Amino acid sequence: MIFPKWTNSLPLVLGAVAALAGAGVAAGVTMYLTPKYTRAGYTPVQPVPFSHNIHAGQLGLDCRFCHNGVERSWFANLPGASTCMNCHSVVLKDDPRLAIVRESAANNTPVPWVQVHKVPDYVYFNHSVHVDRGISCVKCHGRVDQMDEVRHDKSLSMSFCLDCHRDPAANIRPTDKVTKLDWQWSTNAAEADRLQDSEGKKLVEHMKVESLTSCSACHR
Amino acid sequence: MIRILLSIALIGAALGAATVGILGFQGSQMRKPPFELFPDMDRQAKLRPQEPNHFFANGVSSQLAPAGTVARSQPLQTLNGEVYTFEDSPVNTGCVVGTTNFVETNPLPVNEALLARGRDRFDIYCAPCHGRLGDGNGITKKIGVMAAVANLHDKRIVELTDGEIFNTITHGKSTMGAVGPLLPTPDRWAVVAYLRALQLSWLGAKEDLTTAQQATLK
Structure with missing residues (x-):
């Protein structure tokens, strides 16, 4: 007898180990090597504890009050410190949390904000073309108006973009509701779905929204 | 036999639990920047707006335009023809040409589209x-x-005057900051036009309406 008896079970054991290892690797890659894990949840500590919850949520400032170039530019700009000072020259004018902003406004130095949403440089995303065609901020950024600290809410992965590009009608809304993050077609979920379907198709047709899924739509 | 398979399953479960324990779940809060597999492709050596950039002495990528720079632009369609952004014209300054007197009325053609824009x-x-x-x-x-x-x-x-309101929006006044940097010129005139409509809505009298319109009032 060349092989001991236990080797009879070796194929089964190896098979089980291989199957388990394969399933483990597949599960691990799906869970951890996608932007749903690597990007979503990113919440950097900002130099100034600015709360979107207070400004956009409670005070009801429109997103464009600060991000004023978003309808005209590919880039959703951060406001200059002068925009902050339009109110904060009076409101909380000696608050230590705003020291950096006051200094920035006085000396024309940048506030070192940390960028949260950052698609790779080989992706050409244009804010204006989305915002001006009825794609709401909330679709990619989540409920920023409820965030005290801005958090990377969605994955912004390629499949995330494609899901919407393949079916714009399911995500579009009237252009004047783009910055109303809590807006819905209807408070009744079934009715909202029905309207999204029927009105969404009309908006897509009216604004000549194309379902762009070619590589060069985003990678130029 | 069963014992061997069971222990393999247990080891697998322990490894899985350890992974989840260390790496956490999708979407859980993290303070560190996202991991990038190909950093040289993800972050290329090119200029992007509002980023630190050490090419310039002040260390920022978005530079202010040098004094006297004229932005490439389309002319505005005013009541007195086309006007470019660099011209001394009421639409740009709010003042009568060559003076510091404010213009009486809106130099842009006031129509429904302008009012709607102004309201927005x-x-x-x-x-x-x-x-x-x-x-x-x-x-x-x-x-x-x-x-x-x-x-x-x-x-x-x-x-x-319309010109003075335009001037106040552009440059601010006492505690009101300048809105000019946030709002392009035609938008500021649109706001002036809409403000006039708002004021009229408070000042208007029944007699301003035509007889036909008055008849429809309750």
Whole structure:
């Protein structure tokens, strides 16, 4: 007898180990090597504890009050410190949390904000073309108006973009509701779905929204 | 046999639990920047707006235009023909050409589209303090953080020229900051036009209507 008896079970054991290892690797890659894990949840500590919850949520400032170039530019700009000072020259004018902003406004130095949403440089995303065609901020950024600290809410992965590009009608809304993050077609979920379907198709047709899924739509 | 398979399954479960324990779940809060597999492709050596950039002495990528720079632009269609952004013209300055006197009326053709645009912009940039009605009851008044907010229906403001209102929007006045940097020129004139409509809505009298319109009133 060349092989001991236990080797009879070796194929089964190896098979089980291989199957388990394969399933483990597949599960691990799906869970951890996608932007749903690597990007979503990113919440950097900002130099100034600015709360979107207070400004956009409670005070009801429109997103464009600060991000004023978003309808005209590919880039959703951060406001200059002068925009902050339009109110904060009076409101909380000696608050230590705003020291950096006051200094920035006085000396024309940048506030070192940390960028949260950052698609790779080989992706050409244009804010204006989305915002001006009825794609709401909330679709990619989540409920920023409820965030005290801005958090990377969605994955912004390629499949995330494609899901919407393949079916714009399911995500579009009237252009004047783009910055109303809590807006819905209807408070009744079934009715909202029905309207999204029927009105969404009309908006897509009216604004000549194309379902762009070619590589060069985003990678130029 | 069963024992071997069971122990393999247990080891697998332990490894899985350890992985989840260390790496956490999708979407859980993290302070460190996202991991990038190909950093040289993800972050290329090119200029992007509003980023640190050490090519320039002041270390920022978005530079202010040198003094005297004229932006490439389309001319504005005013009541007196086409005007470019660099021209000394009422539409750019709010003043009569060659003087510091404010123009009486809006140099842009006032139509429904301009008023709609004005309303849209007013509600974004002016309403937080002046209120959507222009009566000075914006959110800053409600929470009591602004010392004084003008009621835009005050006689002194109704009597201002369009040019002076444009000038105030552009450069600010007392505690009101300049809105010019946020709002392009035609949008500021649109706001002026809409403000006039708002004021008229408070000042208008029944006699301003035609007899036919008066008949429809209750």
